[in-house]
Amino acid sequence: MSNIEILGFVSAFLTTFSFLPQAIQVIKTRDTSSLSLAMYSIFTVGVASWMSYGFMIGDKAVIVANMITLIFSATILAIKLYNEFFNKNLHEKVSKHPV
């Protein structure tokens, strides 16, 4: 593996798994008050389209990295949507536990 390939792998690993602590924090605290609904809506669509792009060019790394990120961002988005539309009050009272 060349240095450039290693850097590419490390970059993909970091940007993919960086959403894991945010997903854990949101699942634990149910607090999404300072998360932007617009961000997670647009980002989730963007990651899904990167995954389709990966399928179209037949690149497993692009597919797998974006599939993992999609799981995390879709989880965060689902809880944000639940709080926004079904649970307007709960997330105000939830105590905050930063990860």
Added chain:
Amino acid sequence: MSNIEILGFVSAFLTTFSFLPQAIQVIKTRDTSSLSLAMYSIFTVGVASWMSYGFMIGDKAVIVANMITLIFSATILAIKLYNEFFNKNLHEKVSKHPV
């Protein structure tokens, strides 16, 4: 431009600019309480390393997309760090204005 190239461009545009509404919301409300410090620390390093990867392979699109995302995520990270270490109380009182 082929369909595949269009999909790649759209994916890059969405994942890059999705951080703009989150940056605007954080700048306006100064509330970062439900944002994960771990996420934005790891993500910002990851995007910076994608940008270096872009320089190493000489790909302008990778460089520009990650440079823009880096500006947004570094802004969010800076305000989160400020709130965590210098301003522990303020961000609890700040009213929330979702974008």
